[in-house]
Amino acid sequence: MTNPIWIMTSAFDQLNLDQTVEKALEIDVQGLDLCVFRKDGTRDDFVATHLDYENFGPEAAKKLIDQFNGAKLRLSIGAFDNLIGGDPAERIKNQNHLLKLIRMAHLLGGDENDVKIGTFVGYNHELGNQEGGFEKNLLEYQRVFGPIIRYANSLGVTVLYENCPMEGWRSSGYFGTFNNLPGVLAARKLMYELVPEANHGEIYDPSHDIWQHTDPVEVIKNTDMNRLKRIHVKSTRNNPDPFWGNMYPMQQVKPEWAAKAGIPSSTNPWDRHHYEATLPGFGLGDSMDWRAFVNILKEKNFSGPFEIENEAVLSKQTGNMGAIVQGCKAAVQNLAPLLYELGENGWQYPESEYKPLLEFNREDIPLMTMERL
Secondary structure (H helix, E strand, C coil): CCCCEEEEHHHHCCCCHHHHHHHHHHHCCCEEEEEECCCCCCCCCCCCECCCHHHCCHHHHHHHHHHHHHCCCEEEEECCCCCCCCCHHHHHHHHHHHHHHHHHHHHCCHHHHCCCEEECCCCCHHHHCCCCHHHHHHHHHHHHHHHHHHHHHHCCCCEEEECCCCCCCCCCCCCCCCCCHHHCHHHHHHHHHHCCCCCEEEEECHHHHHHCCCCHHHHHHCCCCCCEEEEEECEEEECCCCCCCCCCCCCCCCHHHHHHHCCCCCCCCCCCCCEEEECCCCCCCCCCCHHHHHHHHHHCCCCCCEEECCCCCCCHHHCCHHHHHHHHHHHHHHHHHHHCCEECCEECCCHHHCCCCCCCCCCCCCCCCCCCC
């Protein structure tokens, strides 16, 4: 098993595609997971749009494959929004955008080129606030995603869910912070029962389980490996909190109350759980055993990419391109001895493992919408 290391391009939102490819070559990775968020979307955190999804056809697909083969890079695409909850008009736009990405992946070769689609599911709090709300969200997922997954299947495309609970997606005035259905393994297992097709699975990010005080090694032991296609390389340093504890999110209270009582309270929607986003091997240590995690993946014969998702406070959050690149390089160096054989130039991905993207020159297909689906 020789896993390539990729970069998720959300860290390079200030660069265009050509510049991002240059950075990937400098950092010495083997692929890019291209973020293709809606330009008119509602998110403003860690988003990027590195492909022109409005004007993407067979010619653009051919050009992209040529560019990536020239750089000896592989690729996937994704956008991560709420598809079953939130504002109803935005929800439909997000669903239609996912359908656009599925068409794009098909034109790029889909599963035959391992071009997968990354997405969130989201959460519907109108349903979630009712008794049986979690089950109602699973049924809403089945209603919305069943047809989407079957459409993707007809085009030879696989859709992958990321497990971030998106804890900052609602005001801190709400008690709970579970805002994305696949945020726990139990939900993902139930999702595959409700939509049994083989062409959907997961991008697993261990950092989200670390702050939920869940061991990623145990999660992998209980994961259906046929569903696991990508690993996000991102980590977390947990900070103990004597005031709010480490099970429930920190709550919002009047600032004057907090000051008088001498306690911290939530000052923004992302300031809820007590952790700092990190990258393995860069500055601050983290609360995760990466060797144990990689070893269980090796035991389970995981062969997919390890994708660096750089949201680290000391790297991406500085806004400094030098620090962003540095953090990615450090993560590559940190993972190399865990993933690769020792060669004359140290621990390196073997060039012999590289396989170019196949050129399919597929005929165009019309855009699909939820209404037509």
